[in-house]
Amino acid sequence: MTDFTDAVLATGRKRRGKSSRPASPMQRREARWGYAFISPWIIGFVLFWAIPIGASLVFSVLDFQLTDPGATTFAGGSNWERALSDPDTWTSLAATFRFTVLFLPLSLVVALGLALLLNSRHLRMVGLFRLLFYMPSMIPLVAGILIWQQVLNPQTGWVNKLIGLTGVNATGADGIRWFDNPVLVLFAFSFIGLWGIGNAMVINLAGLQGIPTELYEAAEIDGAGWWRRLRSITLPLLSPVMFYNLVIGSVLILQYFVVPWVLFGATGRPQGASRFMLIHFYQEAFVFGNMGYGAALAWFIFVVVAVFTVLLFGTSRYWVHYGTERS
Amino acid sequence: MNATQANPEKPALTEAAVRRKRRNILLAGCTTLGALLLALIFLMPLGYGVATALKDKNGVSDPNSGVLPVSSLTFEYEGKELDIYTVPMPDGETRELALVSPGRESSVFVDPENPGAGTIDWEGRWRTLTPVQGLDPQWGNFEEAWNAISFLRMTGWTMLYAVSTVILTVVSSAIVAYGFARFRFPGRGVLFGVLMVTILLPPAVTLVPKYAVFLQMGWVGTYLPLIVPHLFANAFNVFLLRQYFLTIPRELEEAARIDGAGPIRTFIRVIVPQAFPALTAVSLFHFFYAWNDFFEPLLYLAGNREIVPIGVGLSYFSGVYNSEPHLILAAALLALVLPVAIFLAAQRVFVRGIVVTGVDK
Numbered sequence: 001m002t003d004f005t006d007a008v009l010a011t012g013r014k015r016r017g018k019s020s021r022p023a024s025p026m027q028r029r030e031a032r033w034g035y036a037f038i039s040p041w042i043i044g045f046v047l048f049w050a051i052p053i054g055a056s057l058v059f060s061v062l063d064f065q066l067t068d069p070g071a072t073t074f075a076g077g078s079n080w081e082r083a084l085s086d087p088d089t090w091t092s093l094a095a096t097f098r099f100t101v102l103f104l105p106l107s108l109v110v111a112l113g114l115a116l117l118l119n120s121r122h123l124r125m126v127g128l129f130r131l132l133f134y135m136p137s138m139i140p141l142v143a144g145i146l147i148w149q150q151v152l153n154p155q156t157g158w159v160n161k162l163i164g165l166t167g168v169n170a171t172g173a174d175g176i177r178w179f180d181n182p183v184l185v186l187f188a189f190s191f192i193g194l195w196g197i198g199n200a201m202v203i204n205l206a207g208l209q210g211i212p213t214e215l216y217e218a219a220e221i222d223g224a225g226w227w228r229r230l231r232s233i234t235l236p237l238l239s240p241v242m243f244y245n246l247v248i249g250s251v252l253i254l255q256y257f258v259v260p261w262v263l264f265g266a267t268g269r270p271q272g273a274s275r276f277m278l279i280h281f282y283q284e285a286f287v288f289g290n291m292g293y294g295a296a297l298a299w300f301i302f303v304v305v306a307v308f309t310v311l312l313f314g315t316s317r318y319w320v321h322y323g324t325e326r327s
Numbered sequence: 328m329n330a331t332q333a334n335p336e337k338p339a340l341t342e343a344a345v346r347r348k349r350r351n352i353l354l355a356g357c358t359t360l361g362a363l364l365l366a367l368i369f370l371m372p373l374g375y376g377v378a379t380a381l382k383d384k385n386g387v388s389d390p391n392s393g394v395l396p397v398s399s400l401t402f403e404y405e406g407k408e409l410d411i412y413t414v415p416m417p418d419g420e421t422r423e424l425a426l427v428s429p430g431r432e433s434s435v436f437v438d439p440e441n442p443g444a445g446t447i448d449w450e451g452r453w454r455t456l457t458p459v460q461g462l463d464p465q466w467g468n469f470e471e472a473w474n475a476i477s478f479l480r481m482t483g484w485t486m487l488y489a490v491s492t493v494i495l496t497v498v499s500s501a502i503v504a505y506g507f508a509r510f511r512f513p514g515r516g517v518l519f520g521v522l523m524v525t526i527l528l529p530p531a532v533t534l535v536p537k538y539a540v541f542l543q544m545g546w547v548g549t550y551l552p553l554i555v556p557h558l559f560a561n562a563f564n565v566f567l568l569r570q571y572f573l574t575i576p577r578e579l580e581e582a583a584r585i586d587g588a589g590p591i592r593t594f595i596r597v598i599v600p601q602a603f604p605a606l607t608a609v610s611l612f613h614f615f616y617a618w619n620d621f622f623e624p625l626l627y628l629a630g631n632r633e634i635v636p637i638g639v640g641l642s643y644f645s646g647v648y649n650s651e652p653h654l655i656l657a658a659a660l661l662a663l664v665l666p667v668a669i670f671l672a673a674q675r676v677f678v679r680g681i682v683v684t685g686v687d688k
Contacts, residue, residue, distance in 0.1 A: 003570055008527065011520025030510050033590045036504025040499045042524065044559020048533060049525055055536035066542075117365075117485075122351070122358040131674065132366040136373075138670040141619050142638040146645050150379060150652050151372040155390035169388060194369075247527070255529050258621045262642045278531060278622075285535055286626060292387045295535040297389035302532040308528050 005244050009313060053302075059295035066289030079296035089300065091272045092280040093191035100253050103190050107249060108242060111197050115204030116234075130205070137198030145262045148192045152178040179263065182273035192259050192295070200245045208234070214224075236321040243320045246313055256306050257282070277301050334436060343526045378601065380472075380638045380656040381464035387528045395567060401425075402439040407518040412456035414449060419458065465653070471578040472657035476644045487634040488550060489617040490622070493610050495557040496564055501606060504562040504568035505594050509580070535624070553623055564609050572603035608680020611673055618666055637662050 023031065037041075063075040083089055114133050118126060136144065151157045154177045160170040168175045178188040215233050224232065235242075260274035266283040268275035281301060285294020379387060381396040400411040402425040409425035414436060416422055427446055434453040435446045472478070507519055510637035541552040575598065583593045596682050599606070621638045628635050632643060641662055670677065 004523075005567065007519070010516075011523055020623075021525075027511070031512035034506050034510025034512035034515065037510065037590070037594075038503045038518065040558065041503040041560040041562070042518075043566060044556065045521070047527065048537065048556050048559065050377050051535035052536040056532050059365075059535050064539075066539075069539075117362055119356070120358055120558060123362055124355055124359045129362050129366060131671075133369060135667065135670070136369070137614065138404075138667050139663045140638055140641075140666055142621065142641040143662040146659040146678070147376040149645075150656055151375045153652070156379075156387065156392070156652075158371060168512050186328075194633045224419040251527050253530075255531065258638075261621075261625075265646075281531055282626075286538070286629070291539060292537050296575070299530075299531045299533055301529050307530045 003204065005240065005247060005313075005316070008247075009316070022189055052187060056295045056298055059292055059301055062295075064290075064292040064295075066286075067111045068290050072292075079293045082293060082297040083300050085282075087166040088268075088275060088280050089297065090303045091268070092277045093273045093304065094217055095273055095275050096254060096256065096277045097275075099186050099189060099256065100250065104246070104249055104253060106190055106246060107193060107197055108199065109251060110194055111200035111204055112146055112238075112242070114201045115208055116230075118201070118205050130202075133201060134198035136195035139195065141196070142259055142262055144195050145192055145259055148188065151265060152188055152191070153185050154178065177278070180270050182271045185270055185273050189256075189259055190265075200249070203245060207238050211237045243316055247309065250308060250312060251305065252306060255301070276285075277304070331652055361652070370457075376656045376660055380468055380653055380660055381466070382468075382653050383463070384464050384645040384651060385654065386612060387651075395462055396464045399458040400461045402437075402442075404439075404442055405435055405661075409437070412436075412453065413459055415451075416451075418628075423459050424449075424655060468653050468657040469661060472661060472687065473671065474525070475648070475654065476640055476658050476661075478661055480633075481637045481640045484550075484634050485618060485638075488553060488636055489614050491554050492557045492617050493613050495554065495608060496561045496613055497610050499558055499560040499562035500600070500609070501568050501599070502552045502594070504565045506599055507565065508569045508572035509577075510590075518613040522562045522565060538626065547627055547629070550629040550634070553620075561613070564613065567609055568605055571602055575601045604676075604679060608678055611677055611680060615670075647660065 033039070060079050061075055062072055063078070064072045117123060118130055120186065123129065139147075152159050153173050154160055154175050159178075160176055163176065165168040168176075173291060176184065178184050211234065214239075216229055219229050219233060255278050256276045257278040259277055260279055261282075264274040266279055266287060267277075268279070277297075278301065281297040284297055285288050378394055378396060378571050380394070383396070383398055386392045386396055386398060400423075401408045402411055403409070404425055404427065409427060411425050412422055414422050414424045422438065424447060425439050427435045427437050430453070432452065433448060436449055437446050438444060499631045507515065507522075537552070538547070541547050546552045579597050579601065580593050583597050588596060618636075619638060620636070621642075624636050624639050625642075628639065632640075635643070641658060644658055
């Protein structure tokens, strides 16, 4: 898993020591075979990445309606101007970042907490619990969304009924309306998201099991308590794994689509909280058919995700601990 | 007695050991109980889903209804469906009786357990009585949901999509991964870097031109735009398989080469059998990924509701049936049975796969 982030980081490094010797016939033969084996990916990359990304840029300066492709005209920077002045663009960016700021730390902490629990030597029936906590990740996402939509129903859902047991008036007219309040709805999204936490949990668990037990034994002899061991051993040694989860999590969350779409479509309810960047893009490009404007929005998303990811990788060297074995 | 005198430290030691053991048992109990409580909270929506999917329409919308699916009991008497009420009798006991003919100040009841005994006249207002309720799971909801979402047809299309893309992507990704893992060629590092970066880039940036071209080709509304790109390997799968191929000792391939096998033969005869655990794991991961895929089917199959996979189909269904939550929940539960069953059956392969590939999708 950390090989993944390592491999991405390696692409940013300069390569040196390339031999400038002319290739021998053997080497050329090997190279030809190499290209032959990777050619499916090369073709796919050109057809489904390189050309479309470039074409998107071209589309973004055209006034191209899906309903009337014949009337396409050059639009200059107007799609870009529109994208940057459209209040919905900024609403969607704000909605996406609000949810990212809430859910990303939450999911990392819960995934770590569950992994620590499953790794605890005090826990019995580990296999059963691993299965129980992982299983919701196997539930098809839309089925999970529909179940949560009902269980969060203000009057009849069990969540509000359980909260009601504590004495809070949750089910009444002034009760907790998970889907009508722009802040509460982010928690509803989070609950649904936590059902998919199994992967991050299992990756953390594998990371925890890879930490040498001698370190803990030595720390215990030195009198380090649970918290101290967590902070000084577990977290540093797990940081590459956490970094991987953070990168994958943020890339997914910046492209958040299915949950808000199934619950609210393109309405943006409540008060724009479900208008995520990808929803805004999908509506403009494929519901309204403004392909030129949609292409500009897609590039906007592309830039946001790219900047965010580069920043994440940039911060990694300040907090991600790499052991001596990968100097 | 003699033993303790001869070895005075021993009882103290066992006492400490007993205390430690007791402490460990206590900790184990608390941890396990805590985990159980957490798992119960975590899985609570599933319990709610099952209980509610079995309710009838009134039971679902009634905010005061209980946990279990109940409904008012009825009794068939002389060809009529009669409601059953709790009736306080003049002698102080209460009986559960079926209302035969209601009246303002007095009504006629019959005892469902002994209808042959004839009717019972009762003085009082029947509207003040409470109906008797009994456990009444509506198994028919599942049948109704099954038919309403055309469950078999949708599952069939989802299966077709998942299986065909699994085959295409695993075969093509394995070929590409072998190329990256074993052959030296100029630009390999850069190309692999580009491949890694495409995993992190948002596919949205490619969608508008792809959609326009697929529309021109007449592919929109068919599975072609969803399946054909998998012929050309999936970057993430390539990464996973390459990681695994790198761990296979080169000696095996060298032996095959000495026997005169070319790279293709070596790949098929040596690498594929060696990498079987990784190939199975990647197949499983991709199967679940495809089963869950929502965005692309929504986009490319738009306008062809007959063939959408189950995720998109469920979302259409919930939009149409939003006043019938019990049917939505029944449909959602139907949709999760197969993937969860496959997961439970393949759990061993799955867990081993997460270990061998070191990562999950």
